[in-house]
Amino acid sequence: MNVAVQAVPRTSSAAAPPARLALLGTGNVGGEVLARLEQLGRVPGGGWSLVHVRNSRACISDRAGLRPTDAGERVRGQAIAAGALPEVPEALGHDGLRIIIDATASDAIAARHAEWLAAGIHVVTACKLGQGTSLERWRSIRAAADRGGAVYGDAATVGAGLPLIRSIRELVAGGDRILGIAGVLSGSLAWLFNHYDGLRPFSGFVRQARHAGYTEPDPREDLSGEDVRRKILILARSAGHELEEHDVRVESLVPQALARLAQGEVDASLAMLDGDMRARFADARKSGCSLRFVARLDQSCARVGLEALAADDPLAAGAGTDNRLAIEADRYRGQPLVIQGPGAGAAVTAAALVDDMLRIIRGPASHH
Numbered sequence: 573m574n575v576a577v578q579a580v581p582r583t584s585s586a587a588a589p590p591a592r593l594a595l596l597g598t599g600n601v602g603g604e605v606l607a608r609l610e611q612l613g614r615v616p617g618g619g620w621s622l623v624h625v626r627n628s629r630a631c632i633s634d635r636a637g638l639r640p641t642d643a644g645e646r647v648r649g650q651a652i653a654a655g656a657l658p659e660v661p662e663a664l665g666h667d668g669l670r671i672i673i674d675a676t677a678s679d680a681i682a683a684r685h686a687e688w689l690a691a692g693i694h695v696v697t698a699c700k701l702g703q704g705t706s707l708e709r710w711r712s713i714r715a716a717a718d719r720g721g722a723v724y725g726d727a728a729t730v731g732a733g734l735p736l737i738r739s740i741r742e743l744v745a746g747g748d749r750i751l752g753i754a755g756v757l758s759g760s761l762a763w764l765f766n767h768y769d770g771l772r773p774f775s776g777f778v779r780q781a782r783h784a785g786y787t788e789p790d791p792r793e794d795l796s797g798e799d800v801r802r803k804i805l806i807l808a809r810s811a812g813h814e815l816e817e818h819d820v821r822v823e824s825l826v827p828q829a830l831a832r833l834a835q836g837e838v839d840a841s842l843a844m845l846d847g848d849m850r851a852r853f854a855d856a857r858k859s860g861c862s863l864r865f866v867a868r869l870d871q872s873c874a875r876v877g878l879e880a881l882a883a884d885d886p887l888a889a890g891a892g893t894d895n896r897l898a899i900e901a902d903r904y905r906g907q908p909l910v911i912q913g914p915g916a917g918a919a920v921t922a923a924a925l926v927d928d929m930l931r932i933i934r935g936p937a938s939h940h
């Protein structure tokens with residue numbers, strides 16, 4: 573039996589129907605979203621009902637409401653083929669507050685964000701393939717959100733929910749120009765370079781970061797700098813710099829031979845990274861520097877790559893998966909605004925998705 577986990581919204585009348593939710597993706601992040609929803613569902617006042625859960629293999633729907641962790645277990649345990657994507661709006665129904673939470677890394681799903689927004693369905697996403705790829709897709713998402721009156725909740729896409737995109741948008745809305753951005757924007761690469769000691773193989777640390785859920789499903793997305801390219805594009809575009817993907821110069825850490833392999837062959841070949849990383853670590857160490865994977869944007873260009881930073885460089889600080897972003901704006905000239913905190917991990921990312929979802933349910937006054 574499916575148990576509806578829903579409650580009366582705090583801010584609207586008791587008769588208002590709950591927002592209907594669809595969760596796409598039941599992996600590291602999606603699994604944590606379900607756990608968080610389950611926990612929230614025990615507290616009266618949520619104002620939502622989970623009606624659809626799917627992953628790449630299966631899906632489950634119930635307009636009467638699904639119990640989050642139970643639905644997750646059932647979807648993960650099923651081997652039935654997932655229906656075609658148009659079923660997601662069908663499962664949500666045609667009226668009322670409808671929210672799709674995208675916890676996948678699927679380009680096919682990101683390609684649907686604009687269509688869903690245009691239909692008035694709110695989209696909350698951890699996937700950067702919506703706003704961080706082609707400028708055309710970015711524009712269509714922004715335009716569709718305006719047209720459909722729907723919210724695009726994207727806090728989880730950069731900094732795993734740290735207030736990075738929001739701070740940039742607020743500065744711009746307040747009349748500031750964003751003059752420059754520099755930051756460590758990859759939680760997995762931050763973790764790697766905070767732990768790599770030049771003695772044990774770099775590839776072993778990559779495996780640990782993947783098992784901890786910090787990397788993308790294919791860790792080459794992180795190591796190639798592509799994930800950071802998407803993040804700096806999202807920040808730059810939010811700052812009003814409408815860059816194309818090719819406007820960002822990216823230095824990949826992935827040797828050609830590793831880049832060419834099928835995803836299933838990558839783990840066994842990660843040792844291809846070891847020689848070069850050992851040499852770069854030793855070079856940096858000789859001059860008293862630390863390696864950090866840094867993204868930089870100024871008025872004319874953006875670039876992403878590995879840098880050897882002196883110990884007193886503001887971007888060299890931080891621990892674990894910390895992201896660290898320095899923003900120069902009209903009001904922060906010479907002395908940037910610096911924001912730092914954990915920038916990867918299923919728990920923080922899921923919390924950011926749920927926060928965005930709750931902001932939508934609470935209404936415009938809570939949108940920032």
Ligand SMILES: NC(=O)C1=CN([C@@H]2O[C@H](COP(=O)(O)OP(=O)(O)OC[C@H]3O[C@@H](n4cnc5c(N)ncnc54)[C@H](O)[C@@H]3O)[C@@H](O)[C@H]2O)C=CC1
Nearest residue numbers: 597598599600601627628675676677678698699789916917
């Ligand atoms: N892990 C992290 O620290 C962070 C992850 N993210 C983003 O969150 C997203 C998910 O990451 P993870 O949970 O780590 O990945 P994962 O590989 O653990 O889970 C991905 C899930 O998406 C599902 N999926 C794939 N294609 C699908 C499709 N067409 N339809 C429905 N479901 C589909 C898979 O079956 C799986 O359940 C990615 O876009 C990632 O960039 C964002 C911030 C931080």
Ligand SMILES: N[C@@H](CC=O)C(=O)O
Nearest residue numbers: 758759760786787788
């Ligand atoms: N793989 C990403 C996860 C968050 O976006 C990272 O390492 O930062």
